[in-house]
Amino acid sequence: MTLPLKLSGAEVRLNGIGKRYGQVTAVKPLDLVIEGGTLVTLLGPSGCGKTTLLRMIAGLEQATDGRLFIGGKDVTLLPAGERNVSMVFQSYALFPHMSVLDNVAYGLVSSGFKKRDAHAKAESALETVGLKGFGTRLPSEMSGGQQQRVAVARALVLEPEVLLFDEPLSNLDARLRRSMREEIRALQQRLGLTVVYVTHDQAEALAVSDKIVVMRNAEIAQAGTPEELYTQPASVFVATFMGEANHVRAAVESIDGPTATVVLGGERLALPHRGTKPGPVDLVIRPEAIRISDSGQLSARVSRATYMGSHTEYYFSIAAGELFAVGADRLKRRAPGEQVMLALDPEGVVLVQP
Template sequence: MSGMQPAVEFRAVTKRYGAAAAVDTISFTIARGDLVTLLGPSGCGKTTTLRLIAGLEHATEGQIRIGGKDVTRLSAAERDVSMVFQSYALFPHMNVLENACYGLLASGIARKRAEEMARSKLALVGLSGFETRLPSELSGGQQQRVAVARAIVLEPEVLLFDEPLSNLDAKLRRHVREEIRALQQDLKLTVVYVTHDQQEALAVSDRVIVMNAARIAQDGTPRALYEQPASRFVADFIGDANLLPVTVRRMDETMAEIRLGSLALTLPHRGAANGSAELAVRPQAVRLGEAGGLPGQVLRAAYLGSHMEYEVGLAGTAAELFVIAPDVSTPIPAGTEVSVTFDPAGLAVVPGS
């Protein structure tokens, strides 16, 4: 088998329940050793897509290939994948080693060999010395690592994570997502990861497939999705963009003059035609107080420790801007008149809007 074969390939896959399509004609490939996240709101089709890879659901149309092999009609047991569930699904009455061995024993491997294989994987995830502990004696992050060890002990082609951090508090989420990413890179695992949390997706992924209403809205690197959203949905879903109506006047193959009220900005037009369009403005790209901008007024101000958050009304429009500002030493009180300017690095014309 060629080393160039993708680990996972979807070819025009559809999954219907009755007349409703949970997944509608989606195609993508996942390269070996990559962590690819399926991201989107509830009901967008991301979990169904993961279950289609796992063989827990079967495609109505299209073809699914894993490691170059057509698995469209194969059962979950016949596919070379392992799933790490949301709740980790550890057996509470079994110790760490017994939990890690479970899949091996279930597949008929002798106990001595199974324990050797499980110990080596527990060492890989940093849990040597924890073999006799029960899950209740472990932290959330350690439980996550037992679940990963149990999943990789079978050395699957693809490891699947279904919302693995949703049961953890915010601080632990950050720690465990860093652990998952480090393990994935150290062990060169191919991972498909489902989340509805944009920050989590940006932090762990080589690539993100954003889904909306059973289809792929955009597929790209975290930076491409954030800096060059392909649609209004992606701009808004990833990174809280402010979407403002603008006028576009194309100047050449790539650049255009963008008019936002009395401001003229020169930006890539990204295929937008002359006339009206929308501009995605990141909250961090709004500057308050510098002269020569658009007149506005601070409507609300909130202190969040590391930064300030403001809602700013633009004079003469119904637009309210969500603004994140790093300066916490001199906050701007609500009611203050401000001049609003923008850092071009945080602006993108939204094509097709």
């Protein structure tokens, strides 16, 4: 007999939360609300503070500033074991000498559950992650993806209000990472869990998140939905960190309604102004927004063309520099040295005022 898991997602509220190590600031005081039942990703380069922030939510690090609330309860001073939060570590941290079932049940047994009840809940958790019948195996007899699921089951069996992931897929190969991130997302949505997910992989963040918090230099650079961050980045850093992007300097010459006349390398382009004013701007152009077109506004020369099977990767030389583009015209590839005209899809071009 298995005992059903009782799971619900709680709101996580950070009010002025910060962390210092002596004179070093790991996380500058910040405010953040993570709504119950959503998956929020902390994304950023190494050393930006995302893992420290995750560990403060877990109770593994003590905040030096601010207050932390989970489900409306102030947990700022509570130790990790009293926060009803579970964490899935990058290394999985499974006990090699224990069976999978004992690994999953370990936290319950340690907290005083009878072994029979703990095993019943562990069986339910394994079934939840698609590993029913695997309880007698040792971790060494499981694949990397299966071990990752065992680590998730061990976290779920404690029936946490918040589930934390610290770079959970970094030890897996690219194909397995893709399938596992979809499984984590599906599990989160099915169970209504509140999940805080740390990664430095932009594609991973885009694929699983309700909301992404991009961090840089120990603070939040921008927070929003995946679509908002990709199409409406607030800075060049966010734009270039959220996937491939070309970055060139340009100038807004004039504004007419929603359209800006932008001068790029001596050529004029009509683009959505997105709140910018006349003067110097940073022009961020997504590779997929660049098309070869006889009616294009931008003259260019093909400097490189690489066949990639489903598409062609181009490098174009323009007066303002070089542009990287992804073209679907694999059956009609342009040759290096060829002069072409380029059109820019407005939805893939962002003007950012310095």
